Amino acid sequence: MSEIYNLALLGYPVGHSLSPQIHQEFFRQTNLKGGYLCLKTESEQLAQNIHYLQELGFKGVNLTIPHKETGLKLAHKTSSMASLIGAANTLVFQADKTIYAENTDWLGFLHSLPSDVKQNSQKAIILGAGGSARAVVAALQETNISQIELFIRNSSSSQNKAQALKALRPNIKFQVHLFDNLPLITDSDLIINTTPIGMSGFDLDESPLPEKFLDHIKNSNCYFYDLIYNPSETTFLKTAKQRGFRGQNGYNMLYLQALYAFCLWTGIEVESLKLKCS
Ligand code: NAP
Numbered sequence: 177m178s179e180i181y182n183l184a185l186l187g188y189p190v191g192h193s194l195s196p197q198i199h200q201e202f203f204r205q206t207n208l209k210g211g212y213l214c215l216k217t218e219s220e221q222l223a224q225n226i227h228y229l230q231e232l233g234f235k236g237v238n239l240t241i242p243h244k245e246t247g248l249k250l251a252h253k254t255s256s257m258a259s260l261i262g263a264a265n266t267l268v269f270q271a272d273k274t275i276y277a278e279n280t281d282w283l284g285f286l287h288s289l290p291s292d293v294k295q296n297s298q299k300a301i302i303l304g305a306g307g308s309a310r311a312v313v314a315a316l317q318e319t320n321i322s323q324i325e326l327f328i329r330n331s332s333s334s335q336n337k338a339q340a341l342k343a344l345r346p347n348i349k350f351q352v353h354l355f356d357n358l359p360l361i362t363d364s365d366l367i368i369n370t371t372p373i374g375m376s377g378f379d380l381d382e383s384p385l386p387e388k389f390l391d392h393i394k395n396s397n398c399y400f401y402d403l404i405y406n407p408s409e410t411t412f413l414k415t416a417k418q419r420g421f422r423g424q425n426g427y428n429m430l431y432l433q434a435l436y437a438f439c440l441w442t443g444i445e446v447e448s449l450k451l452k453c454s
Pocket of ligand 1: 241281303304305306307308309328329331333334337355370371372373375403405426427429430431433
């Protein structure tokens with residue numbers, strides 16, 4: 177009898193997720209049998225839901241807000257990148273009943289960057305210092321980025337996260353600035369929004385960067401990356417594109433993190449799945 181690969185996304189909320197559609201496409205391409213369901217899971221239900229799915233023979237789960245950090249702690253083994261980032265978005269249920277934790281967000285981000293941006297960018301600006309910023313910084317280590325300007329809001333949470341982010345990659349030069357007091361930066365190569373500002377459910381007209389900040393950027397090759405994929409074009413991306421800059425939203429990152437997770441669960445080679453980035 178052929179294997180059945182039942183998979184799930186645990187988080188709260190999960191109703192809006194595009195992951196079931198993406199994994200359905202992987203099942204179609206590979207002819208593997210299985211399914212991917214979204215299971216609304218509040219914090220106190222996480223360990224129990226993971227246990228039930230393991231007992232039911234599921235091959236693994238994705239974790240989303242607010243479970244990426246807790247999920248890491250529930251695993252028996254973790255990859256070095258998941259440990260470094262301090263969060264897991266993928267748990268693999270192994271045959272010996274142990275759980276392996278991986279973070280594929282950083283891979284999704286890294287492999288979604290255009291190759292010229294990866295090779296030619298040295299100075300990056302990162303907006304926000306939360307979980308996804310950690311995955312982004314981990315990924316940037318694999319590029320030629322040597323300097324990061326981190327923009328955060330004036331909260332103790334952001335300040336603490338910024339210090340932890342600096343410690344993540346001590347060989348990258350970091351400077352931290354408050355959104356309330358932005359420096360004049362003219363020579364950035366890559367600007368990445370990891371805050372939720374502009375996403376569906378927030379004020380869609382809002383951008384984390386004021387328009388006048390963009391007017392000072394002299395590098396016409398500066399690349400704008402918004403981790404948000406809904407809406408597909410945030411105000412941050414729209415204002416950048418209006419000024420002739422290139423950029424992308426978070427869909428390719430989402431697609432690729434899903435692809436790497438699917439390959440971990442099924443043993444399929446990454447190269448054998450068609451890359452269908454938009
Ligand atoms: P998170 O851990 O909550 O981090 C969000 C960061 O943004 C924190 O530093 C937070 O600051 C800051 N922030 C929130 N609201 C802000 C505001 N109004 N002004 C300034 N800073 C603000 O969230 P996350 O998991 O990193 O996710 C962030 C975004 O990335 C979400 O839109 C999510 O959908 C997207 N994302 C996309 C992908 C993908 O595959 N494309 C993957 C992961 C995440 P405080 O610490 O002060 O609260």
